[in-house]
Structures are given as C-alpha cells and as structure tokens.
Amino acid sequence: MTGTVMEAILLKNGRIIDPSSDIDLAGDLLIEDRRIADIGPGLKGPEHAQLVDLNNKWVVPGLIDMHVHLREPGQEYKETIETGTRAAAAGGFTKVACMPNTSPPNDNEGITRFILDKAREAGNCQVLPVAAVSTGQKGRGLTEFFDLLNAGAVAFSDDGVPVRKASVMRLALEYALNFDALIISHAEEPDLSAQGCMNEGITSTRLGLRGIPNAAEDVAVFRDCCLAELTGARLHIAHVSTKGAVEIIRRAKEKGVKVTAETAPHYFSLTEEAVEDYNTLAKMNPPLRTEEDRRAIIEGLRDGTIDAIATDHAPHESLSKECEFALAANGIIGLETALPLALKVLLREEGFSPLEIARLMSQNPASILKVEGGSLEKGKRADVTVIDSELPFTLDRDSLFSKSFNSPFLGQSFRGRAILTIMEGKVTFDLLGLLREG
Numbered sequence: 001m002t003g004t005v006m007e008a009i010l011l012k013n014g015r016i017i018d019p020s021s022d023i024d025l026a027g028d029l030l031i032e033d034r035r036i037a038d039i040g041p042g043l044k045g046p047e048h049a050q051l052v053d054l055n056n057k058w059v060v061p062g063l064i065d066m067h068v069h070l071r072e073p074g075q076e077y078k079e080t081i082e083t084g085t086r087a088a089a090a091g092g093f094t095k096v097a098c099m100p101n102t103s104p105p106n107d108n109e110g111i112t113r114f115i116l117d118k119a120r121e122a123g124n125c126q127v128l129p130v131a132a133v134s135t136g137q138k139g140r141g142l143t144e145f146f147d148l149l150n151a152g153a154v155a156f157s158d159d160g161v162p163v164r165k166a167s168v169m170r171l172a173l174e175y176a177l178n179f180d181a182l183i184i185s186h187a188e189e190p191d192l193s194a195q196g197c198m199n200e201g202i203t204s205t206r207l208g209l210r211g212i213p214n215a216a217e218d219v220a221v222f223r224d225c226c227l228a229e230l231t232g233a234r235l236h237i238a239h240v241s242t243k244g245a246v247e248i249i250r251r252a253k254e255k256g257v258k259v260t261a262e263t264a265p266h267y268f269s270l271t272e273e274a275v276e277d278y279n280t281l282a283k284m285n286p287p288l289r290t291e292e293d294r295r296a297i298i299e300g301l302r303d304g305t306i307d308a309i310a311t312d313h314a315p316h317e318s319l320s321k322e323c324e325f326a327l328a329a330n331g332i333i334g335l336e337t338a339l340p341l342a343l344k345v346l347l348r349e350e351g352f353s354p355l356e357i358a359r360l361m362s363q364n365p366a367s368i369l370k371v372e373g374g375s376l377e378k379g380k381r382a383d384v385t386v387i388d389s390e391l392p393f394t395l396d397r398d399s400l401f402s403k404s405f406n407s408p409f410l411g412q413s414f415r416g417r418a419i420l421t422i423m424e425g426k427v428t429f430d431l432l433g434l435l436r437e438g
C-alpha cells in the first residue's frame, strides 16, 4: 500500500548503503516517527512495526534528481506536478528540483509558492523549485533572488535557454554571492547551436541534418567557469554532454573555482547513433554526442569531475515528437529510467560501486543544493529507497507513471530498479506490495 504514514517500519536483512558515512554493510534499518531511528544488525523494532524482509536488497538514501521539468503551470498536457512526482517516486526519488521554464516561468514568489503547494498536495515526492535567473527568462533584468529564496527556491537558472549575455551572468553570480545561492547554467552558445537539431559530425552530414558542434557547449562552459572564478560564486553546470566540457570543469575545479556539474543518464548510455532513422525520441538539447564524448562523461563521473546524475526529465505529448526531425521537440523523460540505466552502464559495464552510485544520485545533489538528504544516519528524516539490483523488467508505455512516454528506451529490457520508496516515513511507491496492513 502507498500513501499511508506508518508509525514504524523495520527493514530487515538489507544491504545498507550510506555514502554519507561510507557504509556498505548487511543490516537492518528502523524508521519511527518519520525519522531513521536506528541502523545496524539484528534490530528489534517496537511490536507494532511493519516488518519487511529485504533479502539483501539495497537500502540507499532517497534518490535526488536536481534537474526535472514538471511542466506545471502551463503545459499540463505534457505533465503535471502530480504525475511527474508519481513518476519520481516510481523511479526511487524522494526529492526533485524543477526547472523554471514553465508557462509562465517561475520568476516570482507566486509561482514558486504555487509549485510547492501543488507538490505538497500530491505528496509523492518533495519538490525543490529552481527559480529563473532573469525576468521571463529573457536574459535581461534579474529576478528578486531574496524573495524567491524566502518563498522556497533552492537555486537559480534560466534552464531551457542559456543566459545569453556574459555581463548578465556575471551580475547574477555577483548577486547570488550575497545569499550563497547557486546558479545553474544551461551552457549553450546560441550563435553556434542555432537551428541545429543533432550532434555535428559525420552522422549529421549523412542524415542531412543541421548539427550542433561540441564547441557550442564548451565555449559556454568555459565562459561560465571564468565568471565563477571572477566572482567567487557557486556555479553548477547542467547536463554536461561533451568531452571538452568535462576537461574544462576538471581544470576549473583544480584551480579552486566553486563549480559543480551534472550529466544525464542518456549521455553515458547513448551516442548520436540513436538518432539514425531520424528517431525523434532520441532528439534532445544538448544532443547525444559521440562514443569519445560518452567515454569522457563516464571518466568524469568516476574521478568526481561530474558530481551528480540528473535526469533532465522532459515530458512531451506524442504530437510534438511525431513530426519531421528538425521540428520535433527536444528532450526525453528520465525519472523512471535513470536508476536502471545507472545500474546497467555504471554498475555492470563500468564497475562503479553501489556507494558511488548512491553518492552521484543522492548525497552529492543534496550537498550541492544544500538540502537535507543523501544520508541514512540516525535521526535524519526517513527518505529511503530500496533497490532490487537484479529485478528484470521491460520498459513499456503502460507501466510508466509519467503523463508522457517520450523515451528512446521504450521496449527495452532492464535489470534492476527501485521497488520501495519512502519519503519522510511515508510510503510513496511500493512495487511489490511489501508493506501491508495488519
């Protein structure tokens, strides 16, 4: 059963994976009064506790996705806060940060409060609003950072579009410094990417499609790293897709610039070959790149240059994908495939440890956004995800909770997914009906 707050839940015989304390041990976890009450071997909960034998399934801190598009307000035919957060819970997420490019954009307290109210009402997943950097995301006047932070915004970004002028980005970083606020950069130089619809290279030439060169991303990442160095403010680079961007961020970090970065599962899973046959389901911005870029992204995740995995969940109704490639909308849904892809590529193909995956999908996003989470320590709010790393399943339309199903992974078989999601002690997803009354 889902949606019910249980006073006590005792997860027995799990593999407890807590990146905040570097723990990966067999044991139990007790949740009481919405908090983690105890952790360790051979726990005995109170008599009324709901007991689940996990048989060595992973127990990790609730996953956190720092980059989603929930489409509400304004585009409820693509997704709503209710459906998007249900998809999040099904993907194992207990917190998601939503980008401001709604209609109207989240550039004022009213919209920020509206998002938070809707999310609370839905109760599936905590939503952390990212407010716009500039009014109307037009790249001119800055929004009221102070008011937006008070209303509950966790960061600022014009994501969907880049902050076009370097002077405006500089001002935003200087303004953010007053509040130690985070600026998230959608790093794209529109003079180079204009009208492009896929990666620029041999494949785009063969398909006869206008390309977007890696340089469109690299130039923008470099600009924003320079501005972060100049101002001393905290910068986060969204959806890193190129080898060059990884190298620039690595160098900036070595110099002590306060920069962090995320990539999306599709950039470590797919290459531009996915758009052969003009498959609009693999069209996104930044575009899928080459195998060389994919390798660099994986190495960036391995050495800590890239701090986080974020989905860039971008739901679209079918019509906006069922059209000519160049005209199709950008983006894919990601909340329900992020963890399965991380298990497939990072865990099984690349040898990442479960702890590393928990760090990339929970601990690091929490610390970048400065929110509670990413930890299973005693006393913390009980945001907990149980993962069956071996459970086979096929991704089909009917099984998706998202309102849209624009995914290039439809019909594919996976091994491993979230089976139980608990947000602040409340069961928000229970695939196998592990928790029953009585």
Ligand SMILES: [Zn+2]
Residues within 6 Å of the ligand: 159, 160, 161, 186, 238, 239, 285
């Ligand atoms: Zn973006």
